Amino acid sequence: MPKEETNEDSNAGPKRLRSSIGGDVFDFQKHCLFCHDITPCILPNEYDPKVPQQYRVPASRVTTDKMGDGETYKQYLLDLCEKRGEELGRIVRNRIIGAPSDLHAADAKYYRSCNANFHRDAHRTNMIDSKGSADDQAFAETVHVLGCDRSKVWNSLDVEAVYADKGGSVMSRRVLVENVIQHFAENMLALHSPGVATLLVFRKHVATNLRLVDDDQNGDMDECIRKVGKQIMKETKAAKHDFKSYNKHIDRELASGCISETLVKLLSAIKSTFHNSLQSIMVGNIVSSVVTSQPAPLQIAIGVLLGDHKMIITELYKYNVSCSYDEVRRFRRSAGAQSSKAQQLAGLRDAALGGLVQIIIDNFDAVISSQNCRLECHYMAMLAAQWKIDLDRLDGLDTAIPRLSKEPLTRSYRCSRLFEADVHLCFDRYFEYSTKSSSRSARANATRVHQLERKTPLPARDAVLKNSANEKQLNTLLCDAILSDDNFLQHATQNHQLVVTGENDMPTQVSKGRKSPRLDLASTHEEADILITQQAIHLAKEDPESHVRVVCDDTDVFALLAYYYLSEKLQLSLTMQSPIMGRSCIDVKETARKHSAIVPELLALHALTGCDSVAATYGIGKTKAIAVARKGYTLDQLGKPLANIVEVTEQATAFMGACYGITTPTSSMTKIRQKLWAQKTGKSTAAPKLCSLPPTTEAFEQNVRRAHHQVAHWYSALSGDPPTLAAVEHGWEDDDTNKCLIPRNMEDGVSYAPEHIFKLVRCGCTSERACRGGKCGCMGRQLPCTMFCTCGGGTACSNPFNITESATDHVDIPDGSDEANDRAMDVDDEDDE
Structure with a gap:
């Protein structure tokens, strides 16, 4: 070290090297080289606990030994300190001189911001001294005023007022604020908000003037990311792109057509070189493929370009850079294209030379195998036409599609919907x-x-x-x-x-x-109908912008979907498709909208008029029930677990009475049955079929209980657990032998008919050869035995007047069916008359 330099700084050196924190001496490996005060710039290995975590920035190490012109980096900094001619320059000069050798060997460290400020301030100080500009002087005085009162929260209007008072007029408010922020660099924090003046706070006093929060407590960033992601997904789905056909060549314009504009802006914000670059197009196509679940144009082009390199395509497909190898196989040339290359075609003109080739095939069987399914069908005729084609565009690809084995074909069909x-x-x-x-x-x-x-x-x-x-x-x-x-x-x-x-x-x-x-x-429900509905509605509520398709062919599921679509106030597209090809697809959304007046009671209406667990009533179908519901008859009590069963039965009686055309208020189905009997017999001399009459009050009550129990289960579909309604109290009885439930026709102790009617129309024969002699009451009156007789009227009965299988009026009517029983009961009723 030169002696004169040591003498010159012998007095100032030790004082300048002292730190304000605990009397520590400046250390090249511990403190920043270019900081005036080493307290706020203490390096990462000795963090000051008073400094908030968000203000701690990693330091850089001096790695330069010589400059480009051969001058040492140490001498370059000493010259820069000389130019500054102020206190910070003298402090840094003393630190550099105190180094045992060059700064690189001393492991000197610094913050990039401090280094930039040191060089920038040196240039600004020299500029002010040389030009002596009045405006620069006004800016310097403004900065001095702000620096003297660092505890104050300044705003852009206050700074502009100070600048004007000092004689400044060149800088606008925005430029002035930017220069002030640049001047103080990391020591100042700027808060911007639209429509509000910018606030300027010195970081040292931020904790006093403002309330700081940790990054993990601030949800603004997460909210912004969520909004941007939602906008990108919306724009990507809205992009009009044909996913049924692709170009096997890389087309930049076509590849850019499926990219979200918001995504392009986001990539450009990350780095300007991303704007409209090939890298951004690749990222955009990957995002488009993930959102639409379809291969993007650029992925197809890359996959086709790689051709038979299955391993490479499979590896790139894992990262969504390329489409799958199965997708590439779709673009292989067919045998027809290969045959068109032949120089000699038997009696046909070469399509490559121009013109039209037509082939007519009549009455043939076809087996079509593809990546997704296998179809066998018979065709009456086919007309194939081939125009001139560009064979050069197919070069480089195989000329035949390899035949698929049975196992891969089965797996592809099994998981085709998952694709x-x-x-x-x-x-x-x-x-x-x-x-x-x-x-x-x-x-x-x-x-x-x-x-x-x-x-x-x-x-x-x-x-x-x-x-x-x-x-x-x-x-x-x-x-x-x-x-x-x-x-x-x-x-x-x-x-x-x-x-x-x-x-x-x-x-x-x-x-x-x-x-x-x-x-x-x-869910603990038993029926798949309820499980399907529960999961379909859950998906609809989870993603309101999705499309939910229910593949099912069941009336109960349709009624459940329509009811819950309206009750849950859904807006997405929900359709119901039959698994049988050729049947129509039902738009549940449009159905619920068009029939919103009756959908709230659709489940009750459907159950009461017949479903899997509730018997239907002869002649009363869904169409008639819907017409009655539109007239104002309600079933709003049916299915509510806490409803009084008496009120439920009365409401159901009024509804079914209206279905039979009886609008007079009544609470007895037996009276409705009598009125209908009178109407039918008054118009005809023949007795009506008993099945065309409503059930009795006792029988109808059991049916209502079963419907009440079923609808209560439907209303609890979304809850996951069925209601606590005992089935044996709602129209069912236990069958312990088969461990099942069977429907109860009548309440225990209730007779199927009055006792005096039984005496008139039934016999009491109980012998092994029942109803053989004249003692049989039915046989003596020349009447057949029925189910009400003690013998039961079955095969053990020897009554010759019983209706047999060969009887003319019994043709095509199975024994034991409702129609057969109704006819037998008609005979008994005639006897009563």
Whole structure:
């Protein structure tokens, strides 16, 4: 070190190197080289606990030894300190001189902002000294006024007033504020808000003047991100792009057509070079593919460009850079295109030379196999026409589509819906003592119970679906097969989720091959109708901008969807599609809107007029019930667990009476039955069929109780748990032998008919050869025995007047059916007359 420099700074050196915090001496590895006061700029390894976390900025290390012109970096800084000619320059000069060697070897550190301010202030000081501008002097005095009162919260109007008082007139308010902020750099905090003057606060006094919060407590950033993300999704979905056809060449304009404008602005804000760059187009296509669940044009072009490099395409597909390899296979050239290359075509003109080639095929069978399905059908005729094609555009691709084996084709068809959207799969549950027992046993048709396993062939369709035991086994097998096939789940759930609801109360969700329970969709209901409705409405409320499609062919589900769509005030698109090809698709949204007057009571109306667990009434269909509902008859008490069953029955009686055309107020179905009998017999000499008459009051009450119980379950579909209504108190009775519920026709102790009627129209024969002699009351009056007789009127009865299978009036009427019983009762009624 030169001696003269040591003497010159011998007095000032030690004083300048002292710190205000605990008397520490300046340390190159601990403090900032360019700070006037080392207290606020203490480096990361010795953080001051008084300094808030958000103000701590990592420091940089001096790595430069020589400048470009050969001058050492140390000498360059000493010259810069000399130019400044003020106190900070002298402090930094003493620090540099105190270094044992060069600054790089001393591990000197600094903050970038302090370094920039040191160099900028040196230039500004030199400029003021040389020019002596009056305006610059006014700015310097303004900055001095602000620096003298650092505890005050300044605003842009106050700063402008100080600047004007000092004689400044060149800078506008905005430029003045920007220069003030630039001058104080990290020492000043600026707060901007539209329509409000900018506030300027010195960071040292921020905690006193303003209330600081940690970043994790400030939700503004999260809210902004959420709004931007929602806008990007909206614009991406609204982009008009044809996802059915793609260009196999990379087209910048086409690739940019599906990108959100907000996303482009966001990328440009991150870095200006992102604006309209290839990188931003790639990011935009990836976002478009994720939002629309369809491959974007640029992904298709990249995949086709890679061709047969399956491993590369598969790897890029994981990052959404390329489309899937299966998608690339769709763009392979067909055998027809290959044959058109041939120089000689048998009797046909080469399409490549121009002109038209037509082929007519008559009466043929076709088996069409694609990536999504397999279709076998018969065609009466086909006309194929081929125009001139550009064969050069197909160069580089294989000329034939490889034939798909049966296993991949089956898997592709099985998960084809998962390629388009999330899929919720719901199965029926089979509980003991269930209200569904009667309808299931009616479908059984005496089919035997099979032992179903995954590797055994399935029996006939009716043998499985018409027997509840077989159907339960099949549902269990399907659930286990789907959830245990990890390879299938890993492949099929990459972009969409699969939710399977089986016997367990908790559905299982599979996403990207990972399984997890869906607590929010837990339900203890038995019917798949309710489970489907619950999950469809949940999806609709979770994402109001989505489209929910229910694939089901059940009237109960349609009524439930229409009711809950209106009651939950949904606005999204909700449709119901039949799994059978060719049937129409139902728009639930439009149905609920058009029939909003009757939808609130649609479930009660549907149950009372007949559903799976409630018997229908002869001649009273849904159309007639809807017409009665439009006239003002209500069923608002039916299905409410706390409603009085007497009031429910009276309301249902008035409604059904109106369905039969009886508008006179009455609370007895028996009276309605009598009035209708009088009307029918008054217009005709023949007695009407008993099935055309309403049920009696006692029988109708049991039907109303069953409807009340069913509608209460429907009203609790979204709650996850059925109501606490005992089925045996609502028209059902236990069958302990089969562990099921059977419908109760009459309340216990109530007779089917008055006792004196039984004496007139029934016999009491109980012998093994019943009704064989003249002692039989029915036979003595030349009448057939009926179900009311002690013998039962069945095959054990020997009454020769019984209606047999060969009787003319009994043709095509199965024994034991309602029609047969009605005819037998008609004969008894004639005897009564």
